[in-house]
Amino acid sequence: MTSTQHNPSGSTRTDGTPEARADWEARIGTASGTAFGGNAPLLDPPTALAATPGGHQVTLTWETVPGAIGYQVHVADSPDGPWGALDHAGRDVLAVPHPPYTDTTGTPGVTRYYAVASLSDVHVEGPRSEAVAAAPLAAPAEATTITVDAGGDAGPLARPWRPMIGSEHLSHALLTDTTGGHSIGAELSSALKAAHDELGVATVRAHGILCDDNAVYREVDGQPVHDFTGVDKVYDHILSLGLKPCVEISFMPHDLASDPTKTVFEYEAIISPPKDWDRWYALVRDLTAHLLERYGEEVVTEWSFEVWNEANLEVFWSGTPEEYLRLYDVTAAAVRDVDPRLVVGGPSSAAAGWVEELLAHAERTGSPVDFISTHTYGSPPLDFRPMLERYDRAGTPIWWTEWGVTPTHFNEVSDAVFAGTFLLTGMYSAMDRIEALSYWVVSDHFEELGRPQELTHGGFGLRTVGELRKPRWWALAMLERLGDTRLPLVAGGDGGGSLVEAVSARTVGGEDDGTVGVLAWNFTLDQTKASGCAELARDVSVSVTGLIPGGTYTLTHERVDADHSDVTGRWGAMKDADQAWPTEPQWAELRAHDHLEHLEPARTVTADATGAVTVDFELPNPAMSLLTLTPA
Known part of the structure; x- marks a missing residue:
């Protein structure tokens, strides 16, 4: 095995690369040994694989397999292959834990073939499923919809970031x-x-x-x-x-x-x-x-x-x-x-x-x-x-x-x-x-x-x-900031529930005052689009039902995107090409924008006779929006 030799901290090679960094980059992918035991079986492939084309994306769904810890999506240009794991440029584990999977690596109008394999361990992959074919569309065929039942109860909102x-x-x-x-x-x-x-x-x-x-x-x-x-x-x-x-x-x-x-x-x-x-x-x-x-x-x-x-x-x-x-x-x-x-x-x-x-x-x-x-x-x-x-x-x-x-x-x-x-x-x-x-x-x-x-x-x-x-x-x-009671939610339309995901909860701030929060975001695993993809923007319609018929609510809409709540992007736009750190006035400007920004001013909305409020907006890719409805 290659080893790192003892060097004073910060010592460098003759090309100026720090020794620790050079060693890391040379060896980070090298295992200390192969898999050495266990009982992970080969699992059957998923069934009912379906590919639904949308604007510059294809959404894959399938039936989950008992015993699977995840799934590897494969892609090919023809039904006969060659097949390869769909590489979303994540640089680590490419498998996903469950469907759906949104592929944004294809070209509109160009058909590709998909198959999915079940994993019982990260390195134990079963056979591929039957292949399905799809080609992304040049533009969304319909808007994305999110419908929330404010009167429902989907249990406590889990918070896995807290521990x-x-x-x-x-x-x-x-x-x-x-x-x-x-x-x-x-x-x-x-x-x-x-x-x-x-x-x-x-x-x-x-x-x-x-x-x-x-x-x-x-x-x-x-x-x-x-x-x-x-x-x-x-x-x-x-x-x-x-x-x-x-x-x-x-x-x-x-x-x-x-x-x-x-x-x-x-x-x-x-x-x-x-x-x-x-x-x-x-x-x-x-x-x-x-x-x-x-x-x-x-x-x-x-x-x-x-x-x-x-x-x-x-x-x-x-x-x-x-x-x-x-x-x-x-x-x-x-x-x-x-x-x-x-x-x-x-x-x-x-x-x-x-x-x-x-x-x-x-x-x-x-x-x-x-x-x-x-x-x-x-x-x-x-x-x-x-x-x-x-x-x-x-x-x-x-x-x-x-x-x-x-x-x-x-x-x-x-x-x-x-x-x-x-x-x-x-x-x-x-x-x-x-x-x-x-x-x-x-x-x-x-x-x-x-x-x-x-x-x-x-x-x-x-x-x-x-x-x-x-x-x-x-x-x-x-x-x-979402409340403790998760609300039932259904997403539909182009990319709804896959490209555009959402979670909703009642009671922002800890008191059951009927406040509803809806957090929606537009995301693809495809890191080649990390700087943003205009073709993946979606018109989103959020409908909150189960409100008080005729009731009035204060609506706030906070947004993170390239133009809102992004101080790192703001710094990239304001700094000189070779500038490493802000000046004091620049620090002051950045700190003035170090908060969640609103897409629009707060406004009063009224639920219709059925107790529903609908909010329409464009959601870029990538972007995230937090809508909050508070009883007025």
Whole structure:
């Protein structure tokens, strides 16, 4: 295996590329080992596959298959092939968890053929279905409709963004250094607190609590010395912001590593297995016992312990797959030895991998798996409930402890409105089937492959350096502002329920005053259209029924698109070509626009004799609109 050699932070190759970034880009796709066990079967293909053409899009629907965690859509130019997975340029897992699937990669008038295969695991794909043919239309044949029953009740609105958010390693929040003239620690802390206060987030997950910047482990005269002073400073600070930690038990302390030269990131996190498994057990047990003693019963009731990060990638684990399973067993045993009620899980894997393997291993060994965790980028998260059922673990919490629009650092899609609509699609898909969908990450104060060199640099954060809210922050804020009672909703017309999706709830603000919120967005998984596609804009008609006949309501319409609530796009339009950071007047202008903007002024509307209000508007691609009807 290739390894990263120890280099001083920030050292560069002769071509000027930072060593950590060059190594990352060279090895990020390399697995640390192949799939190594499990019981995932080959499943039958879906039936009733249908392709419905629309304006510059084709919507695919099919009957779901028992046991499937997701589906791979295939496309060909002729019924005889050649066939290939439909590539929406997500750069990670291309499979989707359920229908419908909207394909916007075709050309109007050009027929293509589609087939769909069922997945029982991310790498176990069954045969393709019978093919169907369709060609996108040159323009929508009809408007998109959304009908909401304000008098209905579809149950509580699930909020999978609340349990967890991702962050840079948490000692970063204590730094007094600056980036772009802004305090790293203060602004990362501000972003974390805002996630708690404005989005309802409860916990934060980050790497590297055992890294040497926290000085948890050293050997003196050959004997281990444990010191959790640095951990205490980090966790005390996180708790002061209103958050609890998900304790990702990583990475390896230098003096405990079997090969400390194998590292990842600019901060040189060591990815090696331990040189002494007993000493690793003792370290994890002592850390757990210390946390329980310091923070009390809330560690049992509100904290969790996750074993490592993405060990199925060579860049994060220099050992073998079997050594990771040993790491899991030893770590879980050490945590549980302190208190059998403590919550521990994994495999915290990249690209939805190794979940089957961990469950099969735990079935053989009896190791605890209180939750399963994995990651993916570029697609809605897969559905692991059928896999859990195969192992008689139905009801085990499913946590996607990393999820995002792209796995690629410094990708401009991360600053775009597209990323906000992507986030809405994923959260909507996750409702009622996933306990936690943790966006990676909260802030652009992030240094894995180097600190930001300019304001809009394609950072992973929901918020910029300087604490401006990106479009995808507004996506979560819009969701959070919806009421607690989900309302029945039917979407139709061109792309309704696929290209254009919507969710509605009653009671904005927590009091049952009859306020109705409708959040609608226009999105395609196709990242080649991330900068926007005029042909995918839709005329949308939203009808809210079940209101008081003749009742008056105040209508507000808040919008995120290229012209509204997009400070990163505004900065791109106002800055000089080579300008990295705003001037003070420019900062002032950006902050003046750092809020949800209205598409139109608030106005009074009256329900008709049947108790309905209809609102018509154009919804660009990408864009998101929050309509709120409040009794006047």
